[in-house]
Amino acid sequence: xxxxxxxxxxxxxxxxxxxxxxxxxxxxxxxxxxxxxxxxxxxxxxxxxxxxxxxxxxxxxxxxxxxxxxxxxxxxxxxxxxxxxxxxxxxxxxxxxxxxxxxxxxxxxxxxxxxxxxxxxxxxxxxxxxxxxxxxxxxxxxxxxxxxxxxxxxxxxxxxxxxxxxxxxxxxxxxxxxxxxxxxxxxxxxxxxxxxxxxxxxxxxxxxxxxxxxxxxxxxxxxxxxxxxxxxxxxxxxxxxxxxxxxxxxxxxxxxxxxxxxxxxxxxxxxxxxxxxxxxx
Amino acid sequence: xxxxxxxxxxxxxxxxxxxxxxxxxxxxxxxxxxxxxxxxxxxxxxxxxxxxxxxxxxxxxxxxxxxxxxxxxxxxxxxxxxxxxxxxxxxxxxxxxxxxxxxxxxxxxxxxxxxxxxxxxxxxxxxxxxxxxxxxxxxxxxxxxxxxxxxxxxxxxxxxxxxxxxxxxxxxxxxxxxx
Numbered sequence: 093x094x095x096x097x098x099x100x101x102x103x104x105x106x107x108x109x110x111x112x113x114x115x116x117x118x119x120x121x122x123x124x125x126x127x128x129x130x131x132x133x134x135x136x137x138x139x140x141x142x143x144x145x146x147x148x149x150x151x152x153x154x155x156x157x158x159x160x161x162x163x164x165x166x167x168x169x170x171x172x173x174x175x176x177x178x179x180x181x182x183x184x185x186x187x188x189x190x191x192x193x194x195x196x197x198x199x200x201x202x203x204x205x206x207x208x209x210x211x212x213x214x215x216x217x218x219x220x221x222x223x224x225x226x227x228x229x230x231x232x233x234x235x236x237x238x239x240x241x242x243x244x245x246x247x248x249x250x251x252x253x254x255x256x257x258x259x260x261x262x263x264x265x266x267x268x269x270x271x272x273x274x275x276x277x278x279x280x281x282x283x284x285x286x287x288x289x290x291x292x293x294x295x296x297x298x299x300x301x302x303x304x305x306x307x308x309x310x311x312x313x314x315x316x317x318x319x320x321x322x323x324x325x326x327x328x329x330x331x332x333x334x335x336x337x338x339x340x341x342x343x344x345x346x347x348x349x350x351x352x353x354x355x356x357x358x359x360x361x362x363x364x365x366x367x368x369x370x371x372x373x
Numbered sequence: 374x375x376x377x378x379x380x381x382x383x384x385x386x387x388x389x390x391x392x393x394x395x396x397x398x399x400x401x402x403x404x405x406x407x408x409x410x411x412x413x414x415x416x417x418x419x420x421x422x423x424x425x426x427x428x429x430x431x432x433x434x435x436x437x438x439x440x441x442x443x444x445x446x447x448x449x450x451x452x453x454x455x456x457x458x459x460x461x462x463x464x465x466x467x468x469x470x471x472x473x474x475x476x477x478x479x480x481x482x483x484x485x486x487x488x489x490x491x492x493x494x495x496x497x498x499x500x501x502x503x504x505x506x507x508x509x510x511x512x513x514x515x516x517x518x519x520x521x522x523x524x525x526x527x528x529x530x531x532x533x534x535x536x537x538x539x540x541x542x543x544x545x546x547x548x549x550x551x552x
Contacts, residue, residue, distance in 0.1 A: 138460040140504040140533045141467050141494040143406075144429035204536025215499075242537065 111180035114154040123341035126185035129153035137212040147192040147209035150179035158223035159188040165236030174314040227251035259292035274300040279308030281326035304370040308335035391436040394484030395521035397551035404545015432458035449476040467496035487511040505532040523547035
């Protein structure tokens with residue numbers, strides 16, 4: 093009995109670490125961070141009966157919960173911590189973010205981990221910070237976008253799908269969804285195949301937009317890319333700090349329009365005028 | 374019983390050790406997804422304990438091995454197990470059962486077996502869920518008298534209700550001792 097009690101206490105005692113402090117002067121426009129802070133919870137839970145699943149929950153601080161949920165899937169062989177910057181950014185603008193880990197940092201081997209992480213989160217007291225009545229979004233970078241596409245295709249709670257330097261697998265039935273929206277972001281200097289990403293947008297039967305970020309490469313989406321990763325990538329022609337702001341401007345606008353229900357954002361999305369971005373080229 | 378207590382107290386355990394090619398009195402297997410040990414009490418009945426490598430769960434299982442035909446040389450073994458486990462990431466009691474059929478050569482110099490294995494687990498706590506791994510596994514290794522070493526590789530898929538199947542790739546090393 094003492095063993096069970098100890099286990100229960102271990103499972104429940106979660107202490108967050110601060111990713112971003114609150115900044116009341118930040119306005120969250122044009123790709124800038126928002127005024128809210130961002131706390132990171134590192135959570136372990138039981139998955140598929142016997143497995144230990146680790147996931148990160150990044151939640152806004154200083155605002156009024158609950159918040160719409162964004163489920164982010166990391167790229168292949170890239171630790172999810174290298175995307176905490178984008179999770180913190182979204183949290184500062186009022187979105188709660190879940191990032192599940194996968195064995196070997198390969199999401200394709202355990203494509204249900206995001207489902208399991210969200211299910212576990214909603215069982216916890218922390219789950220009260222997630223607005224279950226609001227539409228959600230899922231997004232993924234590179235291989236993570238392949239997995240996020242599957243999640244979007246099978247779970248109607250996710251209205252929005254954002255692909256960051258990615259495209260869905262051919263066998264993922266994205267064309268069967270008739271509600272929701274797609275945003276596909278691609279860096280002009282990405283070492284991957286842009287034509288495949290652009291062609292994949294045509295498979296969707298929902299409003300779909302493709303944005304080409306000038307000067308951005310594949311690993312600009314991740315913190316601390318290794319020399320090996322960069323050697324396989326295109327060469328960024330502008331600093332990551334600048335290309336990220338341009339990409340985030342588009343991503344934030346899309347989130348606010350499709351998930352947040354913001355009419356101004358929806359109009360901005362319809363206009364498609366973003367600096368250093370080719371909109372549906 | 375002393376040996377069994379020692380095995381359990383070290384919390385090194387899992388039914389994988391029970392499927393090593395050589396039928397011994399004691400076996401240990403270290404690898405993914407589990408580290409396990411088994412003590413055989415009778416020719417074909419034993420108790421195994423296991424700890425998942427990701428510290429996700431511990432299990433205690435009764436194991437049985439039934440040679441289909443000769444117990445050595447070319448032949449096949451049917452493996453079964455039943456037991457209980459406890460999730461460690463959050464307290465989650467569950468039942469587990471294993472069914473495996475291995476064919477191959479159990480010789481004096483080396484052993485090699487291959488076959489399907491289904492290490493099933495299920496819980497009803499907090500709503501029912503289950504894991505159904507469908508694996509093909511192989512063991513190969515030399516034998517030195519009453520001691521055998523084994524290298525294990527396994528691959529397959531893990532089915533669980535409500536979510537996509539996941540991929541399983543497992544490796545490990547085993548040691549079997551026969552008195």
